[in-house]
Amino acid sequence: MSIIQNYNHARELYAGHGVDTELALERLDKVPVSINCWQLDDLSGFEDPERGLSGGIAAFGSAPGKPKSRAEYMANLEKALSLVPGRNKLALHAIYPDEGREGRGRDRLEPGDFAGWVDFAKSHGIGLDFNPTYFSHPMADSGFTLASADPAVRGYWIEHGKRCRRIGQYFGRELGIPCVTNHWIPDGYKDVTADKLAPRLRLAEAYDEIFAEPISPGENIDSVESKLFGLGSESFVIGSHEFYMLYAALRKNCIVCMDTGHFHPTEVVSSKLSAFLALGQEVMLHVSRPVRWDSDHVPILDDECRSLMYEIAAQDAFDSVHIGLDYFDASINRVAATVLGARSVKQALLCALLEPVDELKAAEAEGDFTRRLITLERSKLLPFGAVWEYYCETHNMPGYDWLREIEYAV
Ligand code: RNT
Numbered sequence: 001m002s003i004i005q006n007y008n009h010a011r012e013l014y015a016g017h018g019v020d021t022e023l024a025l026e027r028l029d030k031v032p033v034s035i036n037c038w039q040l041d042d043l044s045g046f047e048d049p050e051r052g053l054s055g056g057i058a059a060f061g062s063a064p065g066k067p068k069s070r071a072e073y074m075a076n077l078e079k080a081l082s083l084v085p086g087r088n089k090l091a092l093h094a095i096y097p098d099e100g101r102e103g104r105g106r107d108r109l110e111p112g113d114f115a116g117w118v119d120f121a122k123s124h125g126i127g128l129d130f131n132p133t134y135f136s137h138p139m140a141d142s143g144f145t146l147a148s149a150d151p152a153v154r155g156y157w158i159e160h161g162k163r164c165r166r167i168g169q170y171f172g173r174e175l176g177i178p179c180v181t182n183h184w185i186p187d188g189y190k191d192v193t194a195d196k197l198a199p200r201l202r203l204a205e206a207y208d209e210i211f212a213e214p215i216s217p218g219e220n221i222d223s224v225e226s227k228l229f230g231l232g233s234e235s236f237v238i239g240s241h242e243f244y245m246l247y248a249a250l251r252k253n254c255i256v257c258m259d260t261g262h263f264h265p266t267e268v269v270s271s272k273l274s275a276f277l278a279l280g281q282e283v284m285l286h287v288s289r290p291v292r293w294d295s296d297h298v299p300i301l302d303d304e305c306r307s308l309m310y311e312i313a314a315q316d317a318f319d320s321v322h323i324g325l326d327y328f329d330a331s332i333n334r335v336a337a338t339v340l341g342a343r344s345v346k347q348a349l350l351c352a353l354l355e356p357v358d359e360l361k362a363a364e365a366e367g368d369f370t371r372r373l374i375t376l377e378r379s380k381l382l383p384f385g386a387v388w389e390y391y392c393e394t395h396n397m398p399g400y401d402w403l404r405e406i407e408y409a410v
Pocket residue numbers: 038043057131184225227259286294326
């Protein structure tokens with residue numbers, strides 16, 4: 001049977017269960033997913049690719065094919081983008097400036113250092129998101145950046161943060177799509193901490209300075225990303241979830257970013273999202289797949305990814321939740337990994353959009369928890385794959401056999 005025939009059959013089956021596949025596909029097509037540029041090169045960047053990672057993050061694995069030049073990197077990026085259907089954004093890090101702009105200090109970056117990316121985004125019809133790089137740098141060697149007690153170190157990174165916001169604003173202005181500039185810092189202590197207040201006071205002050213310049217949210221939105229613990233900050237992380245949640249709610253100058261790998265393994269971001277929605281707070285997401293800890297595995301179509309997307313789709317919260325990706329696994333082909341993560345999140349989104357949400361909410365309201373559970377289980381049996389394949393087909397992309405499009409060595 002052809003893709004269309006399969007789809008028509010699936011559409012009828014879904015319709016029989018009260019679900020309109022056409023509407024689901026229409027909605028899916030409008031939701032941008034922000035693809036992280038750093039899976040493609042293990043977060044090496046262009047600033048000084050030989051430097052290696054530090055500051056609580058590491059990419060494990062030795063799959064062949066890591067790009068040896070900017071040209072190779074760009075070709076891989078083109079390939080990856082060509083295999084992700086629907087609306088996308090590209091999330092850059094500050095260590096990926098244009099050619100010839102690599103030598104500047106991070107406290108001297110300017111919008112013009114990323115003009116090439118604006119051209120790239122324009123030619124692909126996509127938006128850009130941005131990330132200051134507060135790690136993998138001699139000024140971050142102490143393990144502290146914005147919360148550092150050393151005014152020279154803190155000042156350096158405050159300047160970096162300010163400049164990154166202006167770069168985000170430039171992206172938003174040029175592309176007509178707001179940029180989310182996401183701030184994550186590695187600051188924390190490896191061991192038992194005597195003064196947990198002072199570094200947090202310094203961090204709050206540092207962000208107050210960074211966010212002081214008013215920038216229209218139509219151009220740039222800042223998000224702050226927490227973490228539970230990291231390599232080298234096992235005992236105490238300055239930028240914790242509570243810290244940022246309160247900071248964002250009280251100061252109203254930024255939003256919270258939740259990375260799905262940054263919580264205790266029994267905590268799930270899908271259960272947290274509605275708290276933000278109930279209180280009118282926008283959220284940025286870093287969708288990752290934590291395996292036992294913040295392992296930054298590539299997202300797959302697993303239960304939590306589906307639950308997370310359900311929370312957005314069931315509340316029609318696409319204007320309040322920005323979906324971004326964050327993973328870096330060097331043990332599998334990097335282009336395929338980028339595509340897999342992005343496709344998986346979009347598939348999870350499609351699954352969510354194909355749920356009979358009204359029926360589920362009605363069963364819950366009536367206290368019919370039996371029907372609620374069985375209706376949810378029924379969804380798993382419906383031919384979602386046929387709908388996905390048709391969606392890919394409408395974007396001239398393979399639904400199932402996309403790996404064939406990628407050349408790679410083992
Ligand atoms: C680190 C944070 C952060 C980074 C990226 C590369 O724990 O998740 O988002 O992964 O900025």
